[in-house]
Amino acid sequence: MPELPEVETTVRGLERVLLDRRIERVELRRPDLRRAMPEGLGQRLTGARVTGLRRRAKYGLIDTDREDTLVFHLGMSGRWRVDPSEVEKHDHVLLDTDDGHRVALNDPRRFGSLDLVRTSELDAWPAFAALGPEPLDISGRELRARLQGRSAPIKALLLDQRIIAGLGNIYVCEALYRAGIHPTRAGGSISLARLERLATAIREVLVEAIAAGGSTLRDFASPAGELGYFSKTFAVYDREGRACTCRSTVERIVQGGRSTFFCSRCQR
DNA sequence: AGATATTCCTGGAGGC
DNA sequence: TGCCTCCAGGAATATC
Secondary structure: OOOHHHHHHHHHHHHHHHOOOEEEEEEEOOOEOOOEOOOOHHHHHOOOEEEEEEEEOOEEEEEEOOOEEEEEEOOOOOEEEEOOOOOOOOEEEEEEEOOOOEEEEEOOOOOOEEEEEEHHHHHHOHHHHOOOOOHHHOOHHHHHHHHOOOOOEHHHHHHOOOOOOOOOHHHHHHHHHHHOOOOOOEHHHOOHHHHHHHHHHHHHHHHHHHHOOOOOOOOOEOOOOOEOOOOOOOOOOOOOOOEOOOOOEOEEEEEOOEEEEEOOOOOO
């Protein structure tokens, strides 16, 4: 499922075909994803030139010369298909460029979203206004400041986009494992030294996944369409009952309705 | 206000 | 083989 590394990879893939191109045609193949499609999406996008592609947290941003930014979230099964040979089931939006390329937003489970936001108003846009800092820039000190006084388990706090924006279940589990921190530990009770380790672990695990092209479970495809073109082996995620490198066994618990995978010998 | 539960949706997995 | 139930995920919303 797409997390920050997959979104980063997707944005870089889309950049290859969309940057500086004019969007010649927009086809909406259904009226909604998770929510209704933005008002006037087709008209506002048709004829616009793409001036930049960016990522914020788990959102991809497509800036245009009309001062509009198309903001997409891939949910858990979304992907952009680049130059698909044919339209497939669950291709919900098609964008055709002036030089003959096509990108298709495919999302079987429709947990994703599309929004068109005035570029100058992005920071105040409700979904963005409360977002915490980017995990790739996070420091131990900043983590400490944001976890101060919080009694909830560190696992749940790291998934809270207001505290740190862009981590999902997979990378939270992996980062906590690397940092040797038990997922049930109260966020506010972790020492600065261990939070420094955690900040480093978060940055490292994301950088490695981005370098590898975004990890994949069942339903992520790169923008070029090759399914499962990257396979990363997780240390703990989805490895319940299997051996940790310490020869102990990876455990699974449920926190806030989400599975947490960890090694109780390596994580304290 | 902080913590937790519920909702959305589909396809894949596993049970019988 | 087919039908059934369960589960995965992020974010918005509701409720304690």
